[in-house]
Amino acid sequence: MRYLPLTPEDRQAMLKTVGVSSIDALFQDVPEAARLDGPVDLPRRATELEVERAFTRMARKNTAAGEVPFFVGAGAYKHHVPATVDHLIQRSEYLTSYTPYQPEISQGTLQTLFEFQTQVAALTGMDVANASMYDGSTSCAEAVLMACRITKRNRAVLSGNLHPHYAGATHTLAKYMDIDTVSQDAQPGSLDDIAASIDDETACVVVQNPDVFGKVHDLEPLANAAHAKGALLIAVFTEVVSLGLMKSPGAMDADIVVGEGQSLGVGLQFGGPYVGLFACRNDRNFIRNMPGRLAGETVDADGRRGFVLTLSTREQHIRRDKATSNICTNSGLMALAWTIHMTLLGQSGFSKLAQLNHERACELADRLSALPGVELVTDAFFNEFTLRLPKPAAGVVDALAKKDILAGVPASRLYRGGAFDDLLIVAATETNTEADLGAFESALKEVL
Amino acid sequence: MAMNTQGRPSKPLHVFDAGAYDDTFSGSRGLDQAEPLIFERGHFDNCGVDLEEPKGLPTRLGGLDREGEIGVPGLSEPETMRHYVRLSRKNYAIDLGLYPLGSCTMKHNPRLNEKLARLPGFGDIHPLQPQSTVQGAFELIGELAHWLMTLTNTPAVAMSPKAGAHGELCGMMAIRAALDARGEKHRRRVLVPESAHGTNPATAVQCGFTVDEIPANEGGRVDMEAFKAKLGDDVAGIMLTNPNTCGLFERDIKEIADLIHEAGGYFYCDGANFNAIVGRVRPGDLGIDAMHINLHKTFSTPHGGGGPGSGPTVFSEALAPYAPVPYVKQDGETWTMVEHEDEARADGADPFGRMTAFHGNMGMFTRALSYMMSHGSDGLKQAAEDAVLNANYILARLKHVMTPAFDGTCMHEALFDDRFLKDTGVSTLDFAKAMIDEGYHPMTMYFPLVVHGAMLIEPTETESIGSLDRFCDTLEGLALAARSGETERFTAAPRHAPAKRLDETKAARNPVLRWTPPQDSAQAAE
Ligand SMILES: Cc1ncc(COP(=O)(O)O)c(C=O)c1O
Numbered sequence: 001m002r003y004l005p006l007t008p009e010d011r012q013a014m015l016k017t018v019g020v021s022s023i024d025a026l027f028q029d030v031p032e033a034a035r036l037d038g039p040v041d042l043p044r045r046a047t048e049l050e051v052e053r054a055f056t057r058m059a060r061k062n063t064a065a066g067e068v069p070f071f072v073g074a075g076a077y078k079h080h081v082p083a084t085v086d087h088l089i090q091r092s093e094y095l096t097s098y099t100p101y102q103p104e105i106s107q108g109t110l111q112t113l114f115e116f117q118t119q120v121a122a123l124t125g126m127d128v129a130n131a132s133m134y135d136g137s138t139s140c141a142e143a144v145l146m147a148c149r150i151t152k153r154n155r156a157v158l159s160g161n162l163h164p165h166y167a168g169a170t171h172t173l174a175k176y177m178d179i180d181t182v183s184q185d186a187q188p189g190s191l192d193d194i195a196a197s198i199d200d201e202t203a204c205v206v207v208q209n210p211d212v213f214g215k216v217h218d219l220e221p222l223a224n225a226a227h228a229k230g231a232l233l234i235a236v237f238t239e240v241v242s243l244g245l246m247k248s249p250g251a252m253d254a255d256i257v258v259g260e261g262q263s264l265g266v267g268l269q270f271g272g273p274y275v276g277l278f279a280c281r282n283d284r285n286f287i288r289n290m291p292g293r294l295a296g297e298t299v300d301a302d303g304r305r306g307f308v309l310t311l312s313t314r315e316q317h318i319r320r321d322k323a324t325s326n327i328c329t330n331s332g333l334m335a336l337a338w339t340i341h342m343t344l345l346g347q348s349g350f351s352k353l354a355q356l357n358h359e360r361a362c363e364l365a366d367r368l369s370a371l372p373g374v375e376l377v378t379d380a381f382f383n384e385f386t387l388r389l390p391k392p393a394a395g396v397v398d399a400l401a402k403k404d405i406l407a408g409v410p411a412s413r414l415y416r417g418g419a420f421d422d423l424l425i426v427a428a429t430e431t432n433t434e435a436d437l438g439a440f441e442s443a444l445k446e447v448l
Numbered sequence: 449m450a451m452n453t454q455g456r457p458s459k460p461l462h463v464f465d466a467g468a469y470d471d472t473f474s475g476s477r478g479l480d481q482a483e484p485l486i487f488e489r490g491h492f493d494n495c496g497v498d499l500e501e502p503k504g505l506p507t508r509l510g511g512l513d514r515e516g517e518i519g520v521p522g523l524s525e526p527e528t529m530r531h532y533v534r535l536s537r538k539n540y541a542i543d544l545g546l547y548p549l550g551s552c553t554m555k556h557n558p559r560l561n562e563k564l565a566r567l568p569g570f571g572d573i574h575p576l577q578p579q580s581t582v583q584g585a586f587e588l589i590g591e592l593a594h595w596l597m598t599l600t601n602t603p604a605v606a607m608s609p610k611a612g613a614h615g616e617l618c619g620m621m622a623i624r625a626a627l628d629a630r631g632e633k634h635r636r637r638v639l640v641p642e643s644a645h646g647t648n649p650a651t652a653v654q655c656g657f658t659v660d661e662i663p664a665n666e667g668g669r670v671d672m673e674a675f676k677a678k679l680g681d682d683v684a685g686i687m688l689t690n691p692n693t694c695g696l697f698e699r700d701i702k703e704i705a706d707l708i709h710e711a712g713g714y715f716y717c718d719g720a721n722f723n724a725i726v727g728r729v730r731p732g733d734l735g736i737d738a739m740h741i742n743l744h745k746t747f748s749t750p751h752g753g754g755g756p757g758s759g760p761t762v763f764s765e766a767l768a769p770y771a772p773v774p775y776v777k778q779d780g781e782t783w784t785m786v787e788h789e790d791e792a793r794a795d796g797a798d799p800f801g802r803m804t805a806f807h808g809n810m811g812m813f814t815r816a817l818s819y820m821m822s823h824g825s826d827g828l829k830q831a832a833e834d835a836v837l838n839a840n841y842i843l844a845r846l847k848h849v850m851t852p853a854f855d856g857t858c859m860h861e862a863l864f865d866d867r868f869l870k871d872t873g874v875s876t877l878d879f880a881k882a883m884i885d886e887g888y889h890p891m892t893m894y895f896p897l898v899v900h901g902a903m904l905i906e907p908t909e910t911e912s913i914g915s916l917d918r919f920c921d922t923l924e925g926l927a928l929a930a931r932s933g934e935t936e937r938f939t940a941a942p943r944h945a946p947a948k949r950l951d952e953t954k955a956a957r958n959p960v961l962r963w964t965p966p967q968d969s970a971q972a973a974e
Contacts, residue, residue, distance in 0.1 A: 001827040003556055005912035006834050014913060018840045018857065023833045026840055026857050027728055029697035034733040042598055045824035048560050055818065058591075059569025061584030063577070072574045075805055082497055084525055086566075089752075092543030093536035096557050098889075099754040100539075103952075104945040105884055107538035109753040111466055115486055118962040122519040128961045132755070134610035137805035145654075165805040172772070172801030173617075176624050176656035216510050247512045260805075269565075270585050271575030271806025272610065273756030287959065293754065298955035301948035305466045310955040316613070316646035317895075321659045326650035329611035329744065333752025340532060343486050346522015349495035351514075355502040362508055380510030401578045409576045416788055430499070 001045055063406065065268055069436035071364075073384045073427025074212060074409040075136070075163050075238045076271065077263045079353075080431055085265045085340045089333055099293075099332070103308045104300075109332070110307035113295035116339040123243045123342075123350075124257040125250020126279035130292040131309075132335040133276030133327065136260025137166045140206065140236050141173035142291045142325055143258045143278065144181065147204035147232045149289045149324070154179045155201045157231075159194050160186035161211035163238055164414045170206070179203075186415060188213045188386055188423055189377040195225040202229060204256075208236040209249065212414065213377065213425060214384035216246065223253035232256060239263060240277065241429075242382040244347075244354025256280045264345075265337030275334035288314060291325030353430060357383035360428040360437075367441045368426070373448060377423065384427040386411070390448060393424040399447040405440055467538070467947055480946060483534045487963045490521025496528050538946040539753070540889045546911055546919050550861040550892035550904025551645065551693060553723050553745035555835075558822065561748070561815035570814050575806035579784060585810065586776045586783030592817045593776070596741060596760055599828070600722075601732030604768035606761045606775065608808040612720055615740025615759025616651040616687070618772060618803060622738055622763060623685050623714045624655050625770040625800035635684040635713065641670055643694055643896040648687045648718060657684055664898045668694035668854040668863070670704060679707060685714035690734070691721045693896040694854060695839065695861035695904065705735025714738070714767065722746045723908075724836055724860035727829025737764040743809075747816035758812035769798045774807050834909035835860040838916060842905055845920040849927040853899045860908075866901025874930040876901035878938035885937075885944045886922045 006014075011023070020026060027035070046054075065078045072078070089095065093108055100106030100113075113131045120129035133139040144156045156174065158167050158181055171181045184192040194205055205226045210216045223233040235249035237259035249257040261275040262268075280286045287294075288311070296310035316323040345353060361383040369376035373390035389396055393410035400407040408427065411420035428437075465482035468475030475482035507513055523531060540547070547554035565571060573582050593605045609615040620638075627635050638657040640648050642664055649659040660678055665671040669692065686708050690698045698704065705715050717731055717739035723746040725731075731739050743749045744757035751757075763771055774787040777795075785807065786792050792799045823831060836859050843852060843862035851867040866876045880890035880903070892904040907916060929937055942948065 001823060001830060003558060003822070003910055004827070004830060004834055005910065005915075006837070010913045011834075011837060014837055014841045018837070018844045020840075020857065023837060026833075026836050026859075027697075027725075029699045030725075030729050031699070031702045031734070034702065034729050036728055036730065039825045039829065040598055040727055040730070042595060042825040042828075043821065045827040046821050048822070051560065051818055051821045052564065054821065055564045055567060055570075055588075055814070058584035058588050059567040061587065062569040062573050063581035064568035064572040065574055065577075066568055066572050070574075072577050074576055076574055076576070078572075078574070082525070084496070084529060088529070088532045088536075090562060091533070091536045093539040093541045094753055095562075095750045096542035096547075096554075097539045097753045098547065098549055098552055098554060098751045102540070102880070102884065102890055103950045104881070104942050104947045105538070105540040105889065106753075107467060107946050108535040109539055111483070111485065111535050111538075112532070112753075114961075114963070118485075118487065119520050121962050134614065134756070135804060135806075138610065138614075138803075163805065165802060168802035169804050172621070172803060173654070175801070176621060177654060178656065216512055218510070218512055243514075244518070245507065245514055246509055247514050251515075268572055268574050270570065270573045270582070270810035272804075272809035273758075273811050287961075294959075294961055296955040297960035298951045300467075300950050304468060304947065306947045306950045307466070308950045308952050308955045310952065310961075311959060313956075316650035318646070319650075320646045321649035321653045323646065323650040323653075326613045326617065326647045326654055327611075328613045328645075328647050329742075329751075329757040330755040331610075332754030332756070333750070334756055336753065340528065342520060343490070343523050343531070344496035344525065344528050346490060346492065346495050347518040347520045348493050349497050349499060349522055350518065350520070352495075352499050352502060353497075356499060358507060358509075359502055359505050362505060380508055380512070382509065398578055398580070401581055406574070406577050406581065413576060413787070416790055 068404045068406055069439045070406045071408045071426050071428060071440060072406050074414065074425050075260065076268055077239055077427055077429055078268060078431050079263050079429055081265055081267055081341060082344055084344060085337050088340050089337050094333065094336055100309060103306065107306055110295050112336050112339055114297065114307050116335045117295060119339055119342050120277050121279050124279040125248030126257050127282030128287060129279035130290055130294055132331040133278050133292055134331055135272060135274040135276045136238055137169040139258035139276035139278045140166045141170040143234045143256045144170050144174055144204060144206060146289050146291060147234060147256060148179055150285055151203040151230065151232060153201055153203035155203055156181045157194055157197050157202055157205045158183045159207040160184035160192040161213060162206055162208045162236060163212045166236060188420065189215060191217050195222055198226055198229045198231055200229055202231040204232040204234050206234045206236060210242055210382045210384060213386040214381040215378040216380045216382060219249060219252035219254060234258065239383060241354050241357055244350040245358055246382060261338045265341035266334050273331055273334050275331040275338050289324055290314060292327050292330055356430040360432050361385060364428045364437050367437060368444060371445055371448065383429055384425060387424045387426060389422050389424055392421045396424065396447055400443055403443045405443050407440065481534045483531060485963050486523060486531060487521060490523045492517065492521055494522040494524060496523055496525040545887060546907060546915055547889045548891045548905045548907055550906040551720060553906060553908060555748055555908035556910035557748055557750040558819060561818040564818045565811050565814040583783055586785060588817060589776050589813055590778055590783060592813050595820050596762060599726055599730065600762045601730035602762035603765055604763040604771055606771045608772060608774065608803050609740060609759035609761055610804060610809055611755065611757035612740055612742040612759045613647040613651060614803065615761040616647055617654060618761040619716045619738030619740060620651050620655040621800045622767045622770040623716065626767055627684055634682050637682050638684050639678055639686040641688060643692055643898045644687060644689060645693060645718065652687060668696050669698050670700065672700055676707065679711040681712060683711055683713045685716055687716045687718060689718035689721060691724045691859040694863050695858040697859055701734050720745060721860060724832055726832045727825060728832055737767050743812045743816040748819045749812045749815040756809055756812065758809040770800050772801055772803050773799045831909045838907040838909060838911055841916055842907055842920060846923055849924050861904055861906035863899060864903040865899045868927055869930055872930045873935045874938040876903055878941065879926065881941035881949065882926055882938045884942035
């Protein structure tokens with residue numbers, strides 16, 4: 001086996017050193033009834049070439065986003081990732097290292113995390129950010145728990161226009177801790193009346209911007225309404241590129257900002273690994289209640305600047321059953337990919353990228369909503385918008401897929417019950433060419 | 449800048465450079481390059497990506513356009529490359545040397561797996577594109593699920609958990625759902641050995657349980673008398689790691705399973721150490737009800753400096769119905785993904801909910817399956833045996849100079865305590881830092897908590913005998929040096945690392961969690 005260095009002779013010599021006659025002797029504590037005598041019923045070892053063939057065969061059955069005009073979003077977006085990013089994250093020193101628990105030989109990881117935290121804080125308009133969560137949805141769920149700890153209340157109001165999978169993940173994490181998560185009904189094209197359901201028991205209000213239908217909202221009135229009742233505003237985003245063009249959640253008075261960082265550096269990867277971004281205000285009580293790891297600046301014994309993981313008394317390995325979260329392994333390498341892509345862009349490139357996305361979406365929205373029977377539901381949007389079609393959107397998406405156009409996400413894929421069956425959520429990014437827009441437009445015309 | 453008598457600047461030229469030395473003009477020493485933060489190097493207008501020019505159309509953001517600078521600089525491509533390559537060289541890595549972190553399983557990460565995860569058919573597909581266009585992805589998930597269920601002899605597996613701790617949540621939530629379905633709301637106590645990883649008690653609490661700790665016996669395993677005494681009709685279950693965090697197989701595990709079931713509770717097994725027994729023991733045969741598998745440990749997906757991971761969680765017949773959405777299923781030639789709870793209910797299941805936005809860490813699935821297929825049933829078993837043999841070899845070679853925490857052989861990791869350092873003035877931490885000077889990453893220290901000054905060494909199967917011998921020779925040398933009074937070697941360590949010991953107290957007392965422009969930090973310091 002190509003990954004195993006020991007030879008049969010090595011094994012014999014080592015058993016002798018250990019002082020046992022066979023490898024079986026080392027497994028003597030296994031109850032007899034549970035010892036397997038034969039091999040498990042799975043194929044035997046395979047060469048690199050054989051494995052590669054099997055994978056290529058499976059991969060070919062999938063339609064890759066880069067092969068077709070592609071407009072699918074709703075929580076994950078197709079963007080161009082510079083080649084430099086993928087090269088750097090495959091450096092052995094980043095790829096094959098563990099969590100930086102030994103800072104003297106982990107300054108590379110620690111400094112990049114410190115840079116990541118600073119970039120995330122700047123983009124979201126917040127003061128501090130952690131060193132990543134699994135993804136946007138688990139960040140959202142953890143933010144609700146954090147808000148409940150801070151306010152010592154246990155009711156969370158979720159906007160109906162929050163991505164239903166985010167709401168689902170939040171509801172799941174909260175329910176066994178006896179936190180009530182109340183979801184409003186979704187209102188495509190506007191904002192559901194969340195403010196009305198904030199009461200004195202409410203710990204936080206969770207609102208996505210742009211929302212799952214693509215609509216952009218001013219969060220400030222909601223922040224004021226929440227703060228008036230002593231509740232926190234949690235602002236969620238699924239498209240981080242939107243922050244290049246839009247007013248930041250921090251500027252709209254959000255208390256905790258969470259979102260998905262996948263658009264930068266990470267790629268689509270069929271849903272994961274992604275990178276959860278998590279930022280909040282610089283308030284002792286907030287920071288003490290944050291989930292996840294934090295890199296912080298310090299000095300070494302010679303007084304030289306260095307970085308360490310800090311404030312670990314929030315974390316499971318120190319605080320155990322009193323930890324702020326059970327998270328341990330996070331999304332480190334994806335955070336690195338994110339921060340490298342962000343460094344390549346800088347704020348000027350990032351804003352330009354955002355502008356390109358927005359323009360592409362505006363153009364596409366105009367062209368598609370000019371088709372007979374098609375209506376644009378979202379008047380203000382970033383790179384994603386919702387159309388009302390004269391037919392069920394799921395069927396339209398399937399028909400377009402047969403023409404090799406991946407047209408978007410039918411709202412019925414996210415919302416059950418039939419109310420939104422005619423809605424199609426469409427995303428456009430810098431990767432879409434003029435030809436892609438034209439192909440989508442004419443194919444849609446044909447299938448409607 | 450003022451010069452001192454040697455003609456050097458009295459402060460390093462780059463006062464901001466992390467790790468800058470003050471005895472060279474550059475702040476660097478040979479290959480050890482000082483490197484500032486990007487915020488100190490970059491400019492707001494620099495960009496390392498060529499983008500087409502926007503047309504300058506009016507925005508349609510409802511008046512919510514961004515105002516003012518974001519405040520993040522950019523770097524050109526060559527500067528970016530150099531920045532991150534320089535920083536990378538300050539990291540230890542498996543590819544550089546033995547990485548004996550107990551419980552973490554730092555084994556070789558095959559590059560074939562990296563290549564296959566990046567095939568566009570896996571790396572460039574969207575979780576919500578039409579199911580007909582991702583049949584191969586579902587097939588891969590189904591295939592990996594089949595391998596995991598076969599290796600564990602369990603009837604179901606949830607693929608969406610994103611790491612070990614997320615898998616623990618998955619398992620414990622299923623237990624909670626099963627108890628709720630039985631109407632047993634009084635069962636809220638979960639038994640957790642003191643030796644457990646911190647994620648176990650943290651998880652139990654996040655599922656609304658209380659934690660009741662079980663002590664270890666003198667042999668490092670569950671104290672059966674204490675365990676039995678804690679059983680009662682308010683017990684929801686037990687969370688037990690096997691092999692446990694002392695590197696020992698829980699001999700009484702079947703009895704534990706039987707007793708917890710008789711008491712009406714469930715058995716959650718922390719499968720972080722599954723790598724020791726793959727192909728030799730199927731946890732389903734031990735009576736477990738749920739167990740997460742860290743694909744980033746047992747099945748070699750890279751740790752990436754802290755993540756990502758993947759924590760598929762297998763279930764017994766009793767808990768299978770409560771597994772979360774989404775999940776894949778096969779109907780003849782066609783695969784579908786069941787994404788909603790009502791669909792799952794129509795399918796005869798009763799899921800406790802959804803754990804994450806999409807289907808789990810696909811990028812880890814591809815890597816893990818590639819690893820498993822490469823090994824095959826025979827290679828996986830061999831890997832487990834070699835891992836156990838390597839750990840025992842270390843234990844045998846070092847037991848005369850260091851103090852094993854327990855008698856007898858071990859599984860995949862060897863646990864020592866700090867008795868051999870008694871009266872030397874050297875602590876476990878000092879010993880670990882001295883290992884850095886020898887070119888090794890330290891072992892896991894001060895975990896598990898049941899052993900004083902614990903040193904948990906896990907070599908994994910991908911170390912050769914030559915590598916193990918060099919490692920043992922080194923540790924032997926260090927142990928003898930500690931005992932012969934060379935305290936300095938330890939307390940001043942590391943001397944040969946990119947940084948000296950870092951002041952963690954300062955970091956925690958006055959947290960600096962982000963870079964701020966110099967004038968701001970000057971103000972903050974006032
Ligand atoms: C014994 C044990 N249990 C659970 C975990 C948690 O796994 P993860 O870090 O993947 O969340 C770990 C690893 O860190 C572990 O060693």
